[in-house]
Amino acid sequence: MAEENFTQASEKLWGAAAEAVKTVAAAKGVELLSHRDLWEFTTKLDKGHPGMDLLNLFHIANSLHTNFYEDWLTPEAVKREYGEKTACI
Numbered sequence: 001m002a003e004e005n006f007t008q009a010s011e012k013l014w015g016a017a018a019e020a021v022k023t024v025a026a027a028k029g030v031e032l033l034s035h036r037d038l039w040e041f042t043t044k045l046d047k048g049h050p051g052m053d054l055l056n057l058f059h060i061a062n063s064l065h066t067n068f069y070e071d072w073l074t075p076e077a078v079k080r081e082y083g084e085k086t087a088c089i
Contacts, residue, residue, distance in 0.1 A: 006078040011068035013082060017061035021045070 001009045018038055025032050025041050032038050039058070046055035060081050067073040073081075 001079070001082055004075065006073065006075050007068050007071050009082065010064040010073065010078055013078075014061050014065035014068065017058060017064075021058070 021038055021042055022032050024045065030041060032041055042054055042058045046052070046058075063073070064078065064081055067078065
């Protein structure tokens with residue numbers, strides 16, 4: 001973010017979100033091996049903790065992941081998502 005490389009920042013934010021989900025899964029004895037596994041586990045977490053809005057936050061992370069390849073988000077959008085993501089950590 002400091003270097004204003006928003007495509008790289010997008011991917012790093014996605015990676016942080018994915019690793020957070022994998023960490024929770026590992027603590028529960030679940031191994032996640034694919035994007036589908038990440039989505040299924042996040043959906044289960046969201047159902048168990050509806051007030052945390054986890055599924056919506058994971059959608060945001062996924063948009064950031066797509067941005068790494070497509071570079072379609074504005075810097076302002078990435079900055080906003082960065083602020084929302086880091087507030088959750």
